[in-house]
Amino acid sequence: MHDTLPRPRVLLTKSFIDSHDRAIETIALALRDAAMEVVLIDYEQPEDVVTVALQEDVDVIGISFMSGGQVETTQKIVAELERRNLSDLPIVVGGIIRPFDEPPLREAGVANIFRGGAPLSDVVATFAALSRSYRGIA
Protein backbone atom coordinates (compact mmCIF):
# COMPACT_ATOMS: atom_id res chain seq x y z
CA MET A 1 0.00 0.00 0.00
CA HIS A 2 1.30 3.39 -1.07
CA ASP A 3 1.23 5.54 2.02
CA THR A 4 1.78 8.95 0.43
CA LEU A 5 -0.77 8.71 -2.39
CA PRO A 6 -3.04 11.76 -1.99
CA ARG A 7 -6.55 10.58 -1.09
CA PRO A 8 -9.80 12.46 -1.62
CA ARG A 9 -10.86 13.83 1.78
CA VAL A 10 -14.58 14.10 2.37
CA LEU A 11 -16.66 15.38 5.31
CA LEU A 12 -20.00 13.64 5.89
CA THR A 13 -22.27 15.20 8.45
CA LYS A 14 -25.75 15.30 9.93
CA SER A 15 -27.35 17.12 12.82
CA PHE A 16 -26.59 15.69 16.28
CA ILE A 17 -30.32 15.51 17.01
CA ASP A 18 -31.00 13.46 13.88
CA SER A 19 -30.59 9.82 14.87
CA HIS A 20 -31.04 8.42 11.35
CA ASP A 21 -27.50 7.23 10.79
CA ARG A 22 -27.98 4.33 8.41
CA ALA A 23 -27.82 6.42 5.24
CA ILE A 24 -24.75 8.41 6.24
CA GLU A 25 -22.95 5.22 7.32
CA THR A 26 -23.83 3.50 4.04
CA ILE A 27 -22.36 6.43 2.10
CA ALA A 28 -19.29 6.56 4.38
CA LEU A 29 -18.56 2.88 3.71
CA ALA A 30 -19.06 3.25 -0.04
CA LEU A 31 -16.64 6.21 -0.13
CA ARG A 32 -14.14 4.36 2.07
CA ASP A 33 -14.30 1.42 -0.33
CA ALA A 34 -13.61 3.89 -3.15
CA ALA A 35 -10.30 4.82 -1.45
CA MET A 36 -11.45 8.09 0.08
CA GLU A 37 -10.72 9.37 3.59
CA VAL A 38 -14.08 10.13 5.17
CA VAL A 39 -14.41 12.34 8.25
CA LEU A 40 -17.70 11.96 10.14
CA ILE A 41 -19.24 14.47 12.53
CA ASP A 42 -22.67 15.27 13.97
CA TYR A 43 -22.91 19.06 13.98
CA GLU A 44 -24.52 21.08 16.75
CA GLN A 45 -24.55 24.36 14.83
CA PRO A 46 -24.40 24.56 11.00
CA GLU A 47 -21.35 26.83 11.31
CA ASP A 48 -19.43 24.02 13.06
CA VAL A 49 -19.45 22.09 9.79
CA VAL A 50 -17.27 24.76 8.19
CA THR A 51 -14.79 24.86 11.08
CA VAL A 52 -14.36 21.10 10.83
CA ALA A 53 -14.12 21.15 7.01
CA LEU A 54 -11.39 23.74 7.34
CA GLN A 55 -9.36 21.87 9.98
CA GLU A 56 -9.70 18.59 8.09
CA ASP A 57 -8.84 20.15 4.71
CA VAL A 58 -11.63 18.28 2.93
CA ASP A 59 -12.52 18.57 -0.76
CA VAL A 60 -16.28 17.95 -0.51
CA ILE A 61 -18.95 18.33 2.21
CA GLY A 62 -21.85 15.85 2.20
CA ILE A 63 -24.87 16.73 4.37
CA SER A 64 -27.53 14.19 5.26
CA PHE A 65 -31.09 15.34 6.03
CA MET A 66 -33.54 12.73 7.26
CA SER A 67 -35.82 15.11 9.15
CA GLY A 68 -35.93 18.89 8.75
CA GLY A 69 -33.84 21.95 8.08
CA GLN A 70 -32.78 21.03 4.56
CA VAL A 71 -32.82 24.54 3.13
CA GLU A 72 -32.11 26.69 6.20
CA THR A 73 -29.15 24.61 7.38
CA THR A 74 -27.62 24.43 3.92
CA GLN A 75 -27.98 28.19 3.48
CA LYS A 76 -26.27 28.80 6.82
CA ILE A 77 -23.39 26.50 5.89
CA VAL A 78 -23.00 28.20 2.50
CA ALA A 79 -22.99 31.62 4.17
CA GLU A 80 -20.32 30.51 6.64
CA LEU A 81 -18.21 29.06 3.79
CA GLU A 82 -18.39 32.45 2.08
CA ARG A 83 -17.53 34.28 5.27
CA ARG A 84 -14.41 32.15 5.66
CA ASN A 85 -13.29 32.41 2.02
CA LEU A 86 -14.13 28.82 1.16
CA SER A 87 -17.05 29.51 -1.16
CA ASP A 88 -15.86 27.09 -3.85
CA LEU A 89 -15.82 24.08 -1.51
CA PRO A 90 -18.54 21.88 -3.07
CA ILE A 91 -21.58 20.68 -1.09
CA VAL A 92 -23.62 17.54 -1.78
CA VAL A 93 -26.99 17.11 -0.07
CA GLY A 94 -28.79 13.81 0.46
CA GLY A 95 -31.75 12.17 2.16
CA ILE A 96 -35.34 13.44 2.37
CA ILE A 97 -35.24 16.28 -0.12
CA ARG A 98 -38.74 17.42 -1.04
CA PRO A 99 -39.50 18.78 -4.53
CA PHE A 100 -39.92 22.32 -3.18
CA ASP A 101 -36.53 22.12 -1.40
CA GLU A 102 -34.70 21.65 -4.65
CA PRO A 103 -34.86 25.16 -6.22
CA PRO A 104 -33.53 26.98 -3.09
CA LEU A 105 -30.84 24.31 -2.60
CA ARG A 106 -29.71 24.72 -6.21
CA GLU A 107 -29.79 28.47 -5.76
CA ALA A 108 -27.59 28.16 -2.69
CA GLY A 109 -25.05 26.46 -4.94
CA VAL A 110 -25.43 22.80 -3.93
CA ALA A 111 -23.47 20.72 -6.45
CA ASN A 112 -25.66 17.62 -6.28
CA ILE A 113 -28.74 16.18 -4.60
CA PHE A 114 -29.24 12.47 -3.90
CA ARG A 115 -32.49 10.97 -2.67
CA GLY A 116 -33.19 7.47 -1.36
CA GLY A 117 -32.63 4.88 -4.07
CA ALA A 118 -29.88 6.79 -5.86
CA PRO A 119 -27.29 4.27 -7.13
CA LEU A 120 -24.22 4.21 -4.85
CA SER A 121 -22.00 4.21 -7.93
CA ASP A 122 -23.44 7.63 -8.90
CA VAL A 123 -22.83 8.96 -5.41
CA VAL A 124 -19.23 7.73 -5.40
CA ALA A 125 -18.55 9.07 -8.91
CA THR A 126 -19.94 12.48 -7.93
CA PHE A 127 -17.79 12.78 -4.80
CA ALA A 128 -14.71 11.62 -6.75
CA ALA A 129 -15.28 14.16 -9.53
CA LEU A 130 -15.95 17.05 -7.12
CA SER A 131 -12.82 16.19 -5.12
CA ARG A 132 -10.67 16.13 -8.26
CA SER A 133 -11.92 19.47 -9.53
CA TYR A 134 -11.63 21.14 -6.11
CA ARG A 135 -8.02 20.01 -5.85
CA GLY A 136 -7.32 21.18 -9.38
CA ILE A 137 -6.65 17.67 -10.69
CA ALA A 138 -7.99 17.22 -14.24
Add this chain to the structure above:
Amino acid sequence: MTGTRHLMTPAALLERARAGDPLALARAITEIENGSLAGVELGLAVQEQAARTATLGVTGPPGAGKSSLINALIGELLPRFARIGVLTVDPSSPVSGGAVLGDRVRMAAHSANPCVFIRSLAARGHLGGVTRTTRKVIDLLAVSGMELVIVETVGTGQSEVEVADLTDVKLMVCAPGMGDEMQAIKAGVLEVADLLVVNKADLPDADRTADFLRAMLMHRGDAEHRIALKVSTLRREGLTELAGAICARLEQAGSPRHGALGTGNSQAALARDTAELVMAIISETADPAIIGLAADLAGGTIPRRDAARMAIGLLARDAECTSLASDK
Protein backbone atom coordinates in the same frame (compact mmCIF):
# COMPACT_ATOMS: atom_id res chain seq x y z
CA MET B 1 -8.84 29.19 -2.66
CA THR B 2 -8.83 26.38 -5.23
CA GLY B 3 -6.59 28.23 -7.62
CA THR B 4 -4.07 29.19 -4.96
CA ARG B 5 -3.97 25.76 -3.45
CA HIS B 6 -0.94 24.60 -5.37
CA LEU B 7 0.59 28.01 -5.88
CA MET B 8 1.27 28.67 -2.24
CA THR B 9 4.89 27.97 -1.36
CA PRO B 10 5.78 26.02 1.79
CA ALA B 11 7.25 29.19 3.27
CA ALA B 12 4.01 31.12 2.70
CA LEU B 13 1.91 28.26 4.10
CA LEU B 14 4.08 28.09 7.19
CA GLU B 15 3.99 31.82 7.71
CA ARG B 16 0.19 31.87 7.56
CA ALA B 17 -0.08 28.83 9.82
CA ARG B 18 2.15 30.57 12.38
CA ALA B 19 -0.07 33.63 12.15
CA GLY B 20 -3.01 31.44 13.21
CA ASP B 21 -4.70 30.75 9.84
CA PRO B 22 -6.38 27.36 10.35
CA LEU B 23 -6.75 26.73 6.62
CA ALA B 24 -3.02 27.17 6.01
CA LEU B 25 -2.28 24.88 8.95
CA ALA B 26 -4.73 22.26 7.64
CA ARG B 27 -3.22 22.36 4.14
CA ALA B 28 0.30 22.16 5.48
CA ILE B 29 -0.70 18.98 7.35
CA THR B 30 -2.13 17.52 4.14
CA GLU B 31 1.10 18.26 2.27
CA ILE B 32 3.20 16.64 4.99
CA GLU B 33 0.96 13.56 5.07
CA ASN B 34 1.11 13.26 1.28
CA GLY B 35 4.91 13.48 1.26
CA SER B 36 4.82 16.08 -1.52
CA LEU B 37 7.88 18.23 -2.17
CA ALA B 38 6.14 21.08 -0.34
CA GLY B 39 5.32 18.70 2.50
CA VAL B 40 8.87 17.38 2.84
CA GLU B 41 10.24 20.93 2.95
CA LEU B 42 7.63 21.96 5.51
CA GLY B 43 8.52 18.93 7.61
CA LEU B 44 12.22 19.81 7.59
CA ALA B 45 11.50 23.46 8.40
CA VAL B 46 9.26 22.75 11.39
CA GLN B 47 11.60 20.11 12.79
CA GLU B 48 14.42 22.63 12.68
CA GLN B 49 12.35 25.26 14.47
CA ALA B 50 11.17 22.65 16.98
CA ALA B 51 9.06 24.94 19.10
CA ARG B 52 8.45 23.63 22.58
CA THR B 53 5.05 22.13 23.24
CA ALA B 54 3.74 19.68 25.80
CA THR B 55 2.67 16.38 24.24
CA LEU B 56 0.25 13.76 25.51
CA GLY B 57 -0.19 10.35 23.87
CA VAL B 58 -3.46 8.47 24.35
CA THR B 59 -3.51 4.81 23.41
CA GLY B 60 -5.57 1.72 24.16
CA PRO B 61 -7.72 -0.91 22.50
CA PRO B 62 -10.59 -0.04 20.10
CA GLY B 63 -13.72 1.03 21.94
CA ALA B 64 -11.99 1.72 25.27
CA GLY B 65 -13.27 5.30 25.09
CA LYS B 66 -10.13 7.19 24.04
CA SER B 67 -11.93 9.81 21.93
CA SER B 68 -14.63 10.47 24.51
CA LEU B 69 -12.01 10.71 27.24
CA ILE B 70 -9.98 13.20 25.18
CA ASN B 71 -13.15 15.21 24.60
CA ALA B 72 -13.64 15.43 28.36
CA LEU B 73 -9.94 16.08 29.05
CA ILE B 74 -9.82 19.02 26.61
CA GLY B 75 -12.35 20.75 28.87
CA GLU B 76 -10.24 20.02 31.96
CA LEU B 77 -6.94 21.06 30.34
CA LEU B 78 -8.01 24.20 28.44
CA PRO B 79 -7.57 26.49 31.46
CA ARG B 80 -3.93 25.37 31.67
CA PHE B 81 -3.09 25.43 27.97
CA ALA B 82 -4.26 28.36 25.86
CA ARG B 83 -4.38 26.37 22.62
CA ILE B 84 -4.69 22.61 22.26
CA GLY B 85 -4.06 20.58 19.10
CA VAL B 86 -5.47 17.09 18.78
CA LEU B 87 -4.36 14.47 16.24
CA THR B 88 -6.59 11.43 16.03
CA VAL B 89 -5.43 8.47 13.99
CA ASP B 90 -7.73 5.84 12.52
CA PRO B 91 -6.74 2.86 10.36
CA SER B 92 -6.76 2.92 6.56
CA SER B 93 -8.43 0.10 4.70
CA PRO B 94 -5.84 -2.48 3.65
CA VAL B 95 -8.17 -3.31 0.75
CA SER B 96 -9.08 0.07 -0.76
CA GLY B 97 -6.75 2.51 1.00
CA GLY B 98 -9.74 4.56 2.12
CA ALA B 99 -10.62 5.29 5.74
CA VAL B 100 -13.50 6.22 7.99
CA LEU B 101 -12.21 8.86 10.41
CA GLY B 102 -14.77 8.80 13.18
CA ASP B 103 -12.93 9.94 16.30
CA ARG B 104 -14.00 13.54 16.27
CA VAL B 105 -17.64 12.51 16.30
CA ARG B 106 -17.00 12.25 20.06
CA MET B 107 -15.38 15.68 20.23
CA ALA B 108 -18.27 17.77 18.90
CA ALA B 109 -18.29 19.87 22.08
CA HIS B 110 -15.12 21.61 20.88
CA SER B 111 -15.98 22.05 17.19
CA ALA B 112 -16.69 25.75 17.57
CA ASN B 113 -13.82 26.58 19.93
CA PRO B 114 -11.04 28.48 18.11
CA CYS B 115 -8.58 27.41 20.84
CA VAL B 116 -8.90 23.76 19.83
CA PHE B 117 -7.59 22.43 16.51
CA ILE B 118 -8.56 18.83 15.80
CA ARG B 119 -7.29 16.87 12.81
CA SER B 120 -8.14 13.28 11.83
CA LEU B 121 -5.34 11.33 10.18
CA ALA B 122 -5.50 8.01 8.34
CA ALA B 123 -2.70 5.58 9.20
CA ARG B 124 -2.22 4.76 5.49
CA GLY B 125 -0.66 1.39 6.17
CA HIS B 126 1.81 2.64 8.78
CA LEU B 127 2.00 0.23 11.70
CA GLY B 128 2.74 1.38 15.23
CA GLY B 129 -0.52 3.15 15.98
CA VAL B 130 0.32 6.55 14.46
CA THR B 131 1.06 7.83 10.95
CA ARG B 132 4.39 7.94 9.15
CA THR B 133 4.65 11.70 9.63
CA THR B 134 3.03 12.25 13.04
CA ARG B 135 6.24 13.70 14.53
CA LYS B 136 6.41 16.37 11.84
CA VAL B 137 2.74 17.24 12.26
CA ILE B 138 3.29 17.62 16.04
CA ASP B 139 6.18 20.00 15.32
CA LEU B 140 4.01 21.91 12.86
CA LEU B 141 1.28 22.30 15.50
CA ALA B 142 3.91 23.46 17.99
CA VAL B 143 5.24 26.05 15.56
CA SER B 144 1.63 27.17 14.98
CA GLY B 145 1.21 28.01 18.64
CA MET B 146 -0.37 24.92 20.22
CA GLU B 147 0.73 24.71 23.85
CA LEU B 148 -0.41 21.10 24.17
CA VAL B 149 -0.68 18.45 21.46
CA ILE B 150 -2.73 15.34 22.20
CA VAL B 151 -2.12 12.33 19.95
CA GLU B 152 -4.78 9.62 19.88
CA THR B 153 -3.49 6.39 18.36
CA VAL B 154 -5.51 3.88 16.39
CA GLY B 155 -7.11 1.25 18.59
CA THR B 156 -4.04 -0.67 19.73
CA GLY B 157 -3.26 -4.21 20.74
CA GLN B 158 -0.16 -4.95 22.76
CA SER B 159 2.79 -3.75 20.75
CA GLU B 160 1.92 -0.45 19.06
CA VAL B 161 4.32 1.67 21.09
CA GLU B 162 5.50 4.25 18.57
CA VAL B 163 3.49 7.00 20.27
CA ALA B 164 5.84 6.60 23.25
CA ASP B 165 8.71 8.06 21.21
CA LEU B 166 6.58 10.99 20.09
CA THR B 167 4.98 12.21 23.30
CA ASP B 168 6.13 13.31 26.79
CA VAL B 169 3.35 11.64 28.75
CA LYS B 170 1.52 8.48 27.69
CA LEU B 171 -1.96 7.47 28.75
CA MET B 172 -3.09 3.86 28.36
CA VAL B 173 -6.88 3.67 28.33
CA CYS B 174 -8.41 0.27 29.17
CA ALA B 175 -12.03 -0.73 29.42
CA PRO B 176 -13.22 -2.99 32.25
CA GLY B 177 -12.68 -6.67 31.50
CA MET B 178 -9.45 -6.29 29.53
CA GLY B 179 -8.13 -9.54 30.98
CA ASP B 180 -6.51 -10.83 34.14
CA GLU B 181 -3.17 -10.28 35.82
CA MET B 182 -1.41 -12.39 33.21
CA GLN B 183 -2.41 -9.84 30.55
CA ALA B 184 -1.30 -7.04 32.86
CA ILE B 185 2.27 -8.37 33.29
CA LYS B 186 2.95 -8.95 29.59
CA ALA B 187 5.51 -6.78 27.84
CA GLY B 188 4.41 -4.04 25.48
CA VAL B 189 2.23 -1.00 25.52
CA LEU B 190 1.50 -1.23 29.28
CA GLU B 191 5.22 -0.77 29.93
CA VAL B 192 5.55 2.51 28.09
CA ALA B 193 2.41 4.15 29.52
CA ASP B 194 2.88 6.69 32.33
CA LEU B 195 -0.72 6.63 33.48
CA LEU B 196 -2.96 3.58 33.30
CA VAL B 197 -6.60 4.56 33.05
CA VAL B 198 -9.54 2.22 33.52
CA ASN B 199 -12.31 4.05 31.70
CA LYS B 200 -16.02 3.25 31.92
CA ALA B 201 -15.70 2.88 35.70
CA ASP B 202 -19.51 2.95 35.77
CA LEU B 203 -19.42 -0.66 34.46
CA PRO B 204 -19.23 -3.61 36.89
CA ASP B 205 -15.75 -5.03 36.19
CA ALA B 206 -13.83 -1.76 36.60
CA ASP B 207 -12.55 -2.45 40.12
CA ARG B 208 -11.17 -5.85 39.18
CA THR B 209 -9.41 -4.46 36.11
CA ALA B 210 -7.89 -1.61 38.13
CA ASP B 211 -6.74 -4.17 40.74
CA PHE B 212 -4.95 -6.26 38.11
CA LEU B 213 -3.11 -3.19 36.89
CA ARG B 214 -2.24 -2.06 40.43
CA ALA B 215 -0.96 -5.55 41.23
CA MET B 216 1.31 -5.39 38.20
CA LEU B 217 2.65 -2.01 39.34
CA MET B 218 3.16 -3.36 42.87
CA HIS B 219 5.24 -6.29 41.60
CA ARG B 220 7.69 -3.78 40.21
CA GLY B 221 8.59 -2.48 43.67
CA ASP B 222 9.56 0.97 44.94
CA ALA B 223 11.05 2.14 41.66
CA GLU B 224 7.60 2.13 40.11
CA HIS B 225 5.97 5.56 40.17
CA ARG B 226 3.20 5.02 37.70
CA ILE B 227 -0.39 4.84 38.84
CA ALA B 228 -3.65 3.27 37.72
CA LEU B 229 -6.73 5.48 37.85
CA LYS B 230 -10.42 4.79 37.43
CA VAL B 231 -12.40 7.23 35.32
CA SER B 232 -15.97 7.36 34.12
CA THR B 233 -16.20 9.70 31.15
CA LEU B 234 -19.94 9.07 31.05
CA ARG B 235 -20.49 10.20 34.65
CA ARG B 236 -17.64 12.71 34.56
CA GLU B 237 -15.96 11.04 37.54
CA GLY B 238 -12.20 11.01 38.07
CA LEU B 239 -11.52 13.51 35.27
CA THR B 240 -10.12 16.28 37.49
CA GLU B 241 -7.78 13.81 39.21
CA LEU B 242 -6.64 12.47 35.85
CA ALA B 243 -6.05 15.98 34.46
CA GLY B 244 -4.04 16.82 37.60
CA ALA B 245 -1.90 13.69 37.21
CA ILE B 246 -1.30 14.50 33.54
CA CYS B 247 -0.21 18.06 34.31
CA ALA B 248 2.11 16.91 37.10
CA ARG B 249 3.81 14.46 34.75
CA LEU B 250 4.01 16.96 31.92
CA GLU B 251 5.89 19.28 34.29
CA GLN B 252 8.30 16.49 35.29
CA ALA B 253 8.86 15.63 31.64
CA GLY B 254 9.52 19.26 30.75
CA SER B 255 12.96 18.97 29.15
CA PRO B 256 13.11 21.10 26.00
CA ARG B 257 13.25 19.39 22.63
CA HIS B 258 16.23 20.25 20.48
CA GLY B 259 15.96 21.25 16.87
CA ALA B 260 19.69 20.93 16.36
CA LEU B 261 20.95 17.44 15.62
CA GLY B 262 23.46 15.77 17.88
CA THR B 263 26.77 14.93 16.22
CA GLY B 264 26.23 11.21 16.67
CA ASN B 265 23.30 10.77 14.32
CA SER B 266 23.79 13.67 11.94
CA GLN B 267 24.93 11.49 9.05
CA ALA B 268 21.89 9.22 9.41
CA ALA B 269 19.66 12.29 9.64
CA LEU B 270 21.19 13.75 6.49
CA ALA B 271 20.59 10.44 4.71
CA ARG B 272 16.96 10.40 5.81
CA ASP B 273 16.28 14.03 4.87
CA THR B 274 17.97 13.58 1.48
CA ALA B 275 16.04 10.39 0.73
CA GLU B 276 12.70 12.10 1.46
CA LEU B 277 13.58 15.11 -0.64
CA VAL B 278 14.83 13.01 -3.57
CA MET B 279 11.70 10.86 -3.43
CA ALA B 280 9.44 13.90 -3.61
CA ILE B 281 11.45 15.60 -6.37
CA ILE B 282 11.52 12.48 -8.56
CA SER B 283 7.80 11.79 -7.96
CA GLU B 284 6.77 15.31 -8.96
CA THR B 285 9.34 16.21 -11.63
CA ALA B 286 8.37 17.05 -15.20
CA ASP B 287 12.00 16.56 -16.35
CA PRO B 288 11.78 14.46 -19.55
CA ALA B 289 15.14 12.80 -18.80
CA ILE B 290 13.84 11.35 -15.54
CA ILE B 291 10.44 10.44 -17.02
CA GLY B 292 12.31 8.67 -19.85
CA LEU B 293 14.44 6.83 -17.31
CA ALA B 294 11.28 5.62 -15.56
CA ALA B 295 9.90 4.42 -18.91
CA ASP B 296 13.14 2.51 -19.60
CA LEU B 297 12.86 0.95 -16.18
CA ALA B 298 9.26 -0.10 -16.82
CA GLY B 299 10.30 -1.57 -20.18
CA GLY B 300 13.04 -3.59 -18.52
CA THR B 301 15.74 -2.12 -20.76
CA ILE B 302 17.88 -0.82 -17.90
CA PRO B 303 18.97 -2.44 -14.60
CA ARG B 304 17.31 -0.91 -11.54
CA ARG B 305 20.62 -0.11 -9.88
CA ASP B 306 21.84 1.79 -12.94
CA ALA B 307 18.54 3.66 -13.29
CA ALA B 308 18.67 4.84 -9.67
CA ARG B 309 22.28 6.00 -9.99
CA MET B 310 21.50 7.75 -13.26
CA ALA B 311 18.55 9.52 -11.61
CA ILE B 312 20.86 10.78 -8.86
CA GLY B 313 23.26 11.97 -11.56
CA LEU B 314 20.46 13.81 -13.35
CA LEU B 315 19.37 15.52 -10.15
CA ALA B 316 22.93 16.56 -9.32
CA ARG B 317 23.45 17.94 -12.80
CA ASP B 318 20.12 19.67 -12.92
CA ALA B 319 20.64 23.02 -11.24
CA GLU B 320 16.94 23.72 -11.52
CA CYS B 321 16.09 20.90 -9.16
CA THR B 322 18.44 22.27 -6.55
CA SER B 323 17.08 25.79 -6.84
CA LEU B 324 13.53 24.43 -6.95
CA ALA B 325 14.18 22.91 -3.57
CA SER B 326 15.79 25.95 -2.01
CA ASP B 327 13.39 28.55 -3.43
CA LYS B 328 10.29 27.09 -1.91
